[in-house]
Amino acid sequence: MKRKGVLALMLTSAMLMLSVAGCSGNKPVATENGTSSGKGTSASSNQVYAIIAKNTGNPYNQAETQGFQDAVKEFGGKSIVRAPEQPTAEGQITIINQLIAQKVASIAIASNDANALEPVLQKAMSAGIKVLSCDSAVNPASRMVHVDQADPVKIGQVEVQAMGKMMNYTGEFAILSATSTADNQNTWIKYMKEELKKPEYKKMRLVKIAYGDDLPDKSTSETEALLQSYPKLKGIISPTTVGIAAAAKVLSDKGLAGKVYLTGLGLPSQMITYIKSGVCPWMYLWNPIDIGYITGYVSKALVDGTITGKIGDTFTAGRLGKYTVTKAADGGTEVLLGPPYKFDKANIDRWAKVY
Template sequence: MRAGNTRARLVAAAVLAALALGTAACAEDTGGDPGSETGAGGMKTGLKIAFLPKQVNNPYFTTSDNGGKAAVEEFKGVYSETGPSEASPSAQVSYINTLSQQNTDVIVVSANDKDAICGALNEARTAGAKVVTFDSDTNPSCRDLFINQATAEGIAQNQVKLIAEAVGPDGGEIAILSATANATNQNAWIELMKAELAQPEYAKLKLVDTVYGDDQDQKSFTETQALLAKHPNLKGIISPTTVGVAAAARYLSGSTYKGKVQLTGLGTPNQMRAFVKDGTVKAFALWNPADLGYLAAYAGGALSSGLITGKEGDRFKAGKLGEFTVGKDATVLLGDPYTFNASNIDQFDF
């Protein structure tokens, strides 16, 4: 009996030891750093990703940032949005500083000025944050990646082509209603539009003015009114900004200029649907801003997870959008601009 008891005690001790080791192993597996776990696309989970648009409560950025939120939720990160109510470079600086102090892993920002926020962004990067610009870039030295909605050349060519088609073969005077005077993307597009207008096929179009609505609805509305008063022979307006094109369309639709002065630009289907259907606007263009934000979030997650460094040739998966490759100057291209008109606008809801 003693030998049996001894063996029983030894077996029991071995079982208890095995159970203890198993419990310890389980505790070790579940009690580690949450960031060591991986979510969609191989991302670390728990990454804090903040979107800083040019201005909050702008329909375009609401859509793009919501796309970012969907992506962050897919790879189990922590999403936030913050930013100024007006498109101001100085205001963006204070938000960047706050995000840095909060140990944000990724700052996704659309720059109101390519240089004004560089100091704050580089301080945030020194503190450990990855910086992804989207929609409007900074100086490349201030960020890790730029998510380009479309090439500047593609946008410029598209906008000039649309206004030429709308105005017709006789051409005439046209003007540009832009966002802020310092907006990186707007200025690049405008310069390329000028180059495009110099092509022989557009010889009958004459750019007579460029004005700025500062991405404010009422100012853009007023600038449209002033343009038409200043240039009574104006035949067309290009407004490559979602706030500006919608404000200009609203003014034209209720004026004697409706149908006489053509308008195109960059807008969302939900903003522009009524103006396309009532004949104020024949066609306009954009990309899907939700996809732009979605891609920016995945790019930031890939950077912060160490899956890519931002060098040319790096590849990463962006959920439903598929695989993307980092190009020259640490730029990732979403795709080409898409033209909306009466034949297709009801197919889209954003």
């Protein structure tokens, strides 16, 4: 598989435009885009492709769904973007049932719970709807294929490696995650723990995994609680863009730059100030626009019958090029966008203008 995700974007940033897409409320309102350009195949044109984000008001989700809309418009379909107000499985189940009633061609979902969505997603597949997950996986029985940001092993490894270097491999640190049921978060944390078993980390101690539920206020309060409960805390890993931004503000406001180190997964536009000030010496991510974009093309390939989600299936994802379906760690199948990318003082100015 050619890895053209983030790195390809970084060579062709002029191609990217970031705008806000989203909706709110427990009765989500659809955001629809379509085109009459005729660029899609006969199977793709005029089909309705849906994507369900984790929750509203999340900049990462907004960038991701924008990429999805861009792809669907590009190949001639119509898109629907929906999200529950809160990051819960219950909110997503309500939306999925609505989309089944609308008889959409496909549903892509960034799940809030890997297992709780299984009955309703199987219902969707039984109705002939193509189902895939993206960013945060549902279990293999609930999908045809998953779109992953990057190798989850490497994501977990690089975050612990970064924390080790920042802390000089000594002292206490914590993890500030999203929800306790988020598959992507739990998978990365699993590989963080595996990395910590290596001898170079023997003087580091993970004291707590806190959950901010991908909500700014709760992530802020959880960060403050970590600092109060662990006065010797030397670092925080936050593998969520909402969490890392909230933690960075708390550390900045308390004057803890260089005393409590921060790394994780963040949006350059939100973290530029903290990268420059040293609150977060460096962090990682991929391009969320590209995650949504490739998800749009995977949806198209499933609807067109180009792929079925089996290992070895190939398809072309617009400007990102050709991809191959591979085996996922959870036993299902997946499409990997590309490797995680490091953002630091040397490059943050450039990428903060992009997303």
